[in-house]
Amino acid sequence: MDHRLRCVGSIPKVSFLLLLSLLLFSFVDAAFDLATIPFNDGYSTLFGDSNVVRSADGYGAQLLLDRFTGSGFISSNMYHYGFFSARIKLPSNYTAGICVAFYTSNGDVFEKSHDELDFEFLGNIAGKPWRFQTNLYGNGSTNRGREERYRLWFDPTKEYHRYSILWTAKNVIFYVDEVPIREVLRSEEMGGDYPSKPMSLYSTIWDASNWATSGGKYKVNYKYAPFVTEFKDLVLKGCPADPIQEIFDLNSCSDQYEDLEAQDYAVITPTRRLAMRRFRQRYMYYSYCYDTLRYNVPPPECVIVPSEKQRFKETGRLRFGGSHRRQSRRKGRTTTPAVDTDEGDM
Ligand SMILES: *[C@@H]1O[C@H](CO)[C@@H](O)[C@H](O)[C@H]1NC(C)=O
Numbered sequence: 001m002d003h004r005l006r007c008v009g010s011i012p013k014v015s016f017l018l019l020l021s022l023l024l025f026s027f028v029d030a031a032f033d034l035a036t037i038p039f040n041d042g043y044s045t046l047f048g049d050s051n052v053v054r055s056a057d058g059y060g061a062q063l064l065l066d067r068f069t070g071s072g073f074i075s076s077n078m079y080h081y082g083f084f085s086a087r088i089k090l091p092s093n094y095t096a097g098i099c100v101a102f103y104t105s106n107g108d109v110f111e112k113s114h115d116e117l118d119f120e121f122l123g124n125i126a127g128k129p130w131r132f133q134t135n136l137y138g139n140g141s142t143n144r145g146r147e148e149r150y151r152l153w154f155d156p157t158k159e160y161h162r163y164s165i166l167w168t169a170k171n172v173i174f175y176v177d178e179v180p181i182r183e184v185l186r187s188e189e190m191g192g193d194y195p196s197k198p199m200s201l202y203s204t205i206w207d208a209s210n211w212a213t214s215g216g217k218y219k220v221n222y223k224y225a226p227f228v229t230e231f232k233d234l235v236l237k238g239c240p241a242d243p244i245q246e247i248f249d250l251n252s253c254s255d256q257y258e259d260l261e262a263q264d265y266a267v268i269t270p271t272r273r274l275a276m277r278r279f280r281q282r283y284m285y286y287s288y289c290y291d292t293l294r295y296n297v298p299p300p301e302c303v304i305v306p307s308e309k310q311r312f313k314e315t316g317r318l319r320f321g322g323s324h325r326r327q328s329r330r331k332g333r334t335t336t337p338a339v340d341t342d343e344g345d346m
């Protein structure tokens with residue numbers, strides 16, 4: 001598998017106002033208590049050596065994309081279940097055609113039956129916001145994409161924000177800061193589609209000109225290079241495991257599974273669930289669960305939430321205007337953005 005093959009799909013052309021404030025999620029619990037590790041202790045260069053720049057304090061790194069190469073890093077260990085997290089600041093200004101990915105995978109080891117959990121950030125032309133998607137594959141389920149696409153409630157180029165992937169035997173949670181934005185509960189019916197083999201953590205920046213922004217209409221413009229993504233406060237928590245061993249020793253991991261599931265971030269408290277619902281109702285503009293053209297019957301892990309579903313047409317595209325616009329009118333609120341005409345391009 002080509003580790004740079006990220007960010008499949010295109011992003012919509014329509015702009016929107018990035019107005020909603022941090023206030024929206026300000027009631028969410030305080031930051032996670034996390035142990036961060038020095039870059040060199042946990043990671044090594046994946047490609048584009050000269051464009052992986054360690055920070056002076058040793059705890060962070062920059063990934064650069066210039067006209068010669070993108071770059072990437074990979075965790076030195078593979079982990080069986082874990083919490084993978086970093087504070088990331090994305091490149092600013094004109095970033096059309098650029099893809100930044102933060103993901104777990106074992107595609108280098110299991111070419112035909114790999115597992116994967118993704119954050120994929122898609123750059124945009126100047127003045128237009130980044131978008132991102134999450135996705136999940138298990139045991140080589142590449143013909144069953146499980147993409148969701150979203151906007152953010154802040155400008156990810158201005159400050160560092162934490163992006164995290166929790167992966168346990170029971171569930172997967174994607175977090176942006178302390179807001180859970182997506183939870184996948186493992187169900188029996190998912191079978192091998194639920195990621196279950198040890199994975200490494202990867203992060204990459206690369207030129208995805210062919211399709212990343214408005215279906216390839218906007219290419220990477222190297223006049224603005226180098227494009228710099230900054231990482232710090234890296235977290236790798238999980239049971240280091242060697243997937244090549246026929247049966248890796250799961251017993252030796254059991255304490256670590258228990259510890260992982262006992263962490264604060266492993267539990268979606270009622271407050272966090274409310275934040276998740278709000279996020280999804282306002283910022284999610286595509287979910288495979290509502291794309292009935294693609295999936296006649298939604299895949300088994302899909303939880304159909306009526307207030308989410310009504311945002312989408314049968315095609316899975318966002319309805320014109322989005323439901324939150326109507327809702328805000330109904331509530332007579334004037335502080336909510338009046339513009340939300342995103343079409344969730346596939
Ligand atoms: C941002 O991009 C515009 C063109 O889109 C350019 O004119 C401007 O100089 C850039 N600003 C910075 C700080 O790079």
Ligand SMILES: *[C@@H]1O[C@H](CO)[C@@H](O)[C@H](O)[C@H]1NC(C)=O
Nearest residue numbers: 112113139140191192193196
């Ligand atoms: C994973 O896929 C392989 C075929 O590639 C199959 O033999 C195996 O049973 C699958 N495992 C699970 C857990 O579904």
